[in-house]
Amino acid sequence: MKHGIVLLPEHEWKIAADRWRAAEQLGYQHAWTYDHLMWRWLADRPWYGSIPTLTAAATVTSTIGLGVLVATPNFRHPVALAKELVSVDDIASGRLICGLGSGAPGFDASVLGGPDLGPRERADRFEAFVELLDAVLARGSVTKVSRWYTASGVNFHPRADEAPRLPFAVAATGPRGMALAAEYARYWITSGPPNDFRMRPLREVVPLLRDQVRGIDAACERAGRDPAGLGKLFVADAAVGGITSSLAAYEDAAGELAEVGITDLVVHWPRPDQPYQGDEQVIVDFAEKHLGGE
Template sequence: MRFGIVILPQFDWPEAARYWRGAEQMGFDHAWTYDHLSWRSLAGERWHATIPTLTAAAMVTERIGLGTFVASPNFRHPVPFAKDVATLDQISGGRMTLGLGSGGTGFDSVVLGQEPLTPRQRFDRFQEFAEGLDVLLRGEQAEPVVADAAGGISFAGDYFTANGARMVGEPAQRPRTPFLMAANGPRSLRLATRLGQGWVTTGPDGVVGEDWWRGVAELSARLDEQLAVDGIDPAGYGRSLSLDSGGQFALESVGSFEERVGRAAELGFSDVMVHWPRPDGIYAGSEAVLEEAASRLAALR
């Protein structure tokens, strides 16, 4: 089992540095931040940009993996975003994982004046976004990417177009920065196993307690079915669960954390994530509980 922590981008630098350094010092395997312009109940609070935050985090850490939890096409285009991701992967020494999802229907989906999309349209846009990033992050010279006559990368879809895009400055990891794909439905799971190196879920929406755990088990079983169809060894495919879903904050106590980690392990998850406790509101909790839980990570691996 590997352990991750989500650090919301709410802290001014250099104060924020203590959280990222702390995550590494506590022994977490990976640390994440949200990729939103603003978010739900915290929309009126401080909220910094994702890529600069992760870049700064890369400069004050040495070992811990870094990632987006999760990036979406709500306000991003694959060409400039691929440049950001490749540069961050290079700066971090190959520690970047790109968490990707279709994007919600909240603030990010309307702030640029976008028209609302149907669920089908949101998936179609997400597929174009992920496929574009996959091609771009492999670079002009990589196989099976075929560059156009001018040496750049071109593609055209209903939502995104690239005309001779250049990827000078490639990611440190080969063949590209790994994707961690958020997926619950059949089409998104197929996309996740085709393009992703791992899958992440927050479980089914709108349910709590035992119903949520049953839903998580069902989603994990669907992933197994899709991996079998695609001929992918499940042992080599990452499986991540956000433990702070289903109506409970995992770090409300050390016992709660250990119990939820144990249940995730029973369901075959390779990775789990929790949120750094906030002083109030969502994910409210004590840093003392976080520190005690972190002290037990070695025994839980």
């Protein structure tokens, strides 16, 4: 199993830089930050942009994967996002992972005056979002008009051409999103029950995770893809709590998730208060024991 960590973009860079360096030194394979304009529990506190944060993180690290968790159509346009992604990926020497999600209702969806969309419309928009983002990154020359996006005479450089484009990580719990993950992504992302933040024990979520893994495997098979070639990434501490409450809990969770079929476990850097309150020493101890960290 690979291990990752989420660093909320809440600190001034003089503080945040040390956290990103530490994540790499501890041996985590990837580190992520959230892509929101304002975030539910910390709306009254400092909150910085994901793209500038990841750009800065790329300059103070050299090996760790750097991830967006997750860009959505709520306030992103695929063409503009593509330009930012390839710029960060260049600075990071090919270490960027672009997490993508359909975008839940809330501040990010309404702040720019966007329409109030139902689940079916959000799914339609997400399909258009992923397809256009992939086309721009991979082919470069794109003209496409849909209900959701206009890309008129795009001539995009740099582009993937014959090389693999930067990897996508698609968050999905339903069949349409899983189909997108199977077709376009290197990773599929789940946090268990979608948009549910009740912090239940992992054992209560394991049956759902097993169903979800079966669902994404089936989506891969329908797409003619080997399910083993798609990473299955679980983001802890949202719908599931307690994983980093102790070293033993962390170890037990990693083992149980591996049995379910999860390939990558991502936890949050422990904070002094909620959300994600915890003891930083737990991630240090886990890293020293299992990741070869300093």
